[in-house]
């Protein structure tokens with residue numbers, strides 16, 4: 327691997343923005359240069375150099391929630407296609423969910439997924455072990471050094487992985503050592519709402535009714551249960567994809583992140599869309615949990631700004647166009663997002679809602695801290711050279727021909743983003759270069775210290 331000097335960047339890292347550069351050797355950051363008075367002659371001269379000419383250089387994004395559909399559902403997406411879309415969006419590491427076929431609920435299925443990751447992924451990766459009502463021994467056998475966490479669906483979603491037995495939930499929260507990442511939506515509430523919707527609309531339920539079926543109460547009831555179990559058993563809990571203002575009451579802004587036992591994630595779609603958008607976008611913005619009210623979106627954005635919510639992720643969950651156009655009761659929830667997540671967050675910077683340093687906290691530093699990712703998530707000497715260079719004033723429109731997802735569509739189609747990802751480096755390899763992807767690059771399995 328060739329050594330490389332990246333110079334004349336505006337580095338956004340650990341709460342600061344400064345002019346500087348990064349010397350990459352053997353895939354690691356050997357030296358971080360940065361000083362207000364940094365001069366040309368302060369850089370080493372005898373090395374392959376890329377002049378970033380004022381681009382912003384960030385640690386590569388770590389996405390703690392994606393569904394890449396391999397094995398078994400590869401007509402929707404696969405590790406090669408979706409990781410290629412991810413690096414085009416500045417994501418250099420991902421943590422992938424267990425609702426594949428087979429489901430990742432045994433050590434054997436987990437090992438097979440890691441082998442697929444090594445073979446096909448352009449970005450670094452880890453895979454969640456999935457909980458069921460009766461696989462406690464499999465969960466307890468999970469290696470905390472290589473597996474990001476345990477995923478518990480406390481609400482049924484795509485893939486039928488609901489864990490609904492109180493005793494099973496209690497045992498999972500009490501007896502497993504890894505962080506537990508939960509999907510919270512109360513199934514009884516959803517079923518009761520669905521029965522009412524069926525009476526109203528029979529089989530022809532409109533897409534905009536989704537947040538009435540998967541409503542605020544479903545989310546709040548289930549999140550309350552998860553938090554109470556975590557408090558009872560001292561579990562390290564991560565609440566995925568918060569979608570309501572009410573769930574913020576379970577969170578704490580005062581404890582430093584590395585000491586928090588309960589952390590939370592928000593996803594791009596809940597920060598971007600509201601109930602109003604179902605009229606135009608219908609099933610294309612249908613997720614579980616549902617996109618809800620403008621006041622929820624506002625509370626989530628404020629929660630990011632003030633430290634109640636710790637991480638922004640994508641919940642990238644592609645389905646084919648054909649699947650998304652089915653009637654409500656047959657239509658799967660979920661949509662693709664990895665290519666557009668970072669540039670969408672940079673819009674909040676342009677709108678004066680979030681500083682760049684905060685965006686880097688939420689997408690790069692904090693996922694590394696929460697999961698204990700080794701040597702990534704920060705631009706630090708000795709750390710892996712996972713980096714992304716962005717141009718803040720380079721407007722572009724999402725169109726069918728620049729979407730990189732295997733499913734070929736995006737709920738962002740037609741959106742103009744002010745910022746663009748120009749370069750992405752994974753372990754020092756230049757995997758994405760202004761529209762061109764080096765498909766020969768392979769990521770590494772993430773390691774965790776806990």
Ligand code: DOR
Nearest residue numbers: 483484613614643659660
């Ligand atoms: O909308 C969703 N889609 N939510 C989930 O929990 C699962 C995901 C999927 O896998 O399609």
